[in-house]
Amino acid sequence: MTRLRDALDDIAAEAPAVDLTRLVDAAITGRRRRRRAGWALAAAATAVVMGAASAAVVLPGQRGGEPAARPVLDLPDNRVGPLALAYMTPCDLDVVRKRFDCSMVEWRVVTSTGTTYRVPQALVRTAKERPAPMAVSRDGRMLAYYSREAQAHVVRDLVTGSETTSPVTVEEERIDIGSMLAVSDDGRHLLFDPREGSKKPGLLIDVRTGRTVPVPGTYEVVTIRDGVAELVRYRKTDLWLMPVTGGGKPVRFDGAFIMFSELAPDGRTVAAFHFPDTKKGKRPRSDLVKRRLSLLDTKTGRALRKVDIRGLPKDGSIFETTLWVNEKEVTLGFRGGKGEVATYAVDTTTGRARLLTRYPGSPRSVVLPGAAAG
Amino acid sequence: MDGDDGFREFVLARQQSLMRTAYLLTGDAYLAEDLLQSVLAKVVGQWHKLSGDGNPEAYTRRALVNQYISWKRRPRPEVLSSNVPEHGASYDEVALDRIVLRGALAKLTPKQRAVIVLRFWEDLTEAQTAEVLRCSIGNVKSQCHHALARLRSLAPELGPMLSDPEIVEVTR
CATH class of the missing domain: 1.10.1740 (Rna Polymerase Sigma Factor; Chain: A)
Structure with a gap:
C-alpha cells in the first residue's frame, strides 16, 4: 500500500459514521411522491381533455413558486448542519372560493449546503391566526420555534441534533400580531416579544435555568450575542445593549433610524438607515429608498458617517441589515424585483456591495441567521 | 423481498x-x-x-x-460562518500527510480529484475509471498525470509520497 493510499484512507476514515436508513427512506418516499405527482398530472390532463374540471393541481415541492427540485423532507432528529435561511411557505390561492387558503402553510429551513427541510413541529399560526415566529442563531446552528404541544419554545442544535424545550411555559394566546423571536449563538437565551411595537412586555428566557428577564414592550429585539441583547425603541430612536441578566442603559441617537445591524466587531458601531419624521403630512424619502447606510456610535449616540450603497440590483429593496462579515462589511438582506432573496456584504467604507448568497425561488417571511424574526 | x-x-x-x-x-x-x-x-x-x-x-x-x-x-456562493479558523498545532508525519493532502486535493479540479480517488483509493484500473467518468482511457491518463503534477506543485512536501514506485508505475 502506498503512502498516498494511506493518506487517502486516513482522510476517508474521517467521514462520520452514518446510518443511511434515513436517506434510503427519503429516497424511497421521494420516488413515491414523484410517482403520485405524475399520476396527478396524468389525472389533471385527463380531466382537462374531458372538459370536466378546471381546479388547480398543486404538486408536492412546487408550492409558492419554489423550484421543483427534490422532495422536501421533514427536518430529521439527527444533525443536519448549520442553516442559511428559514422561511414560511405562502398561502395558496383558492381560485374557486376566491380566497387564500393558509391551512397548508409551514415553516421550512434551508441548510448552508442548500438542502430544504420542512419543520412540522414548529407552530406556524396560532388558534387566533397570528403568525408564530421562528429564529436562527447567527452561525445558523440553533433553530428556535414555538411548539404547541409543549406550550413553550424549543431550541434545536442542528450540528449535534440535540433539542431543548424551554422550561418557561408561554401560552399560545400570548403570540400576537408581529410577535418576534431571537436566539443566542449557544441556544441558551431566547428573546420573545409577544407583539412588535406595542407596550406588551417581552421576555428574555434562559432555557437552561428557566430564569426570565422582562423587557419593556416599547423595545424590539435586534439580536442576542455574547450575553447581550440588542434592543431598539424605534420612535426616538434608542438602542439598549442589555446584558441577558438585565441592566445596562439605552443610548439615544440624533434622529430616527430603522433596520439595525448587530454590533460591529469594534464593539460600538451599528449600521442602520435614517428614517426622517413626517413633516406637515409629507414624508421625505428615507435613506432606505436612497440606499444610504448610516454608521452609528452606540457609546455616544453620534452618527459617524453615511455611505451610499453601490452594486445592488436596480429592481428590489433592502429588507434587513444583519451580521458583520468582517470589520468593514455588514450583511444586507435584499429582495429583488421578482421576489428573489439574496444577501450582500456592503463595505461600510466604500459602499461597495458584493453578493454573498442567492436563494432559490422567492421565499416569503424570510428569517436570516442572527436576526430577530417575526 | x-x-x-x-x-x-x-x-x-x-x-x-x-x-x-x-x-x-x-x-x-x-x-x-x-x-x-x-x-x-x-x-x-x-x-x-x-x-x-x-x-x-x-x-x-x-x-x-x-x-x-x-x-x-455550479458557482458556490460564500456562506457566512461565525467559526474562527483553527489555529496551528503540531502533528506527526502521518497526520501531516493527511492535512497537507486534504488541502491540496481541495485545489484540484473536480475531475482531477475524482481520478485520484478512483485510481488510488478505489483502486480502479484506467479502463474502469474511464467507464465511471465516461471518458477515454487517454483522458484518464492525462487527468491523472496533471492531477499528480498539480499536487506536487501545490504541496512540494508531498513529493516523496507521490514519487512512490507504485504510483510512478500507475501513471507510466
Missing part, C-alpha cells in the same frame, strides 16, 4: 463505503451526506433496472462522481 427492500439492503450494506467515497470527493461531511442523498434519489428511480441485470454498485459510484463534478461546476 420487494424492490424497496432490495434497494434498502444494497445501500445499508455499503453505507460506510459510499459515505467515505462521498467524503473523499467533497472533503466535507455535510456535503458528502447531501451528495449521497441526491445520488440515492437517482439510484432508487433506476432500481428496477439495476436489480435485474444491472450493476448497482458501479452505477452508484458513477452517479456519485458525476453528481459531484456537476455540483462543482
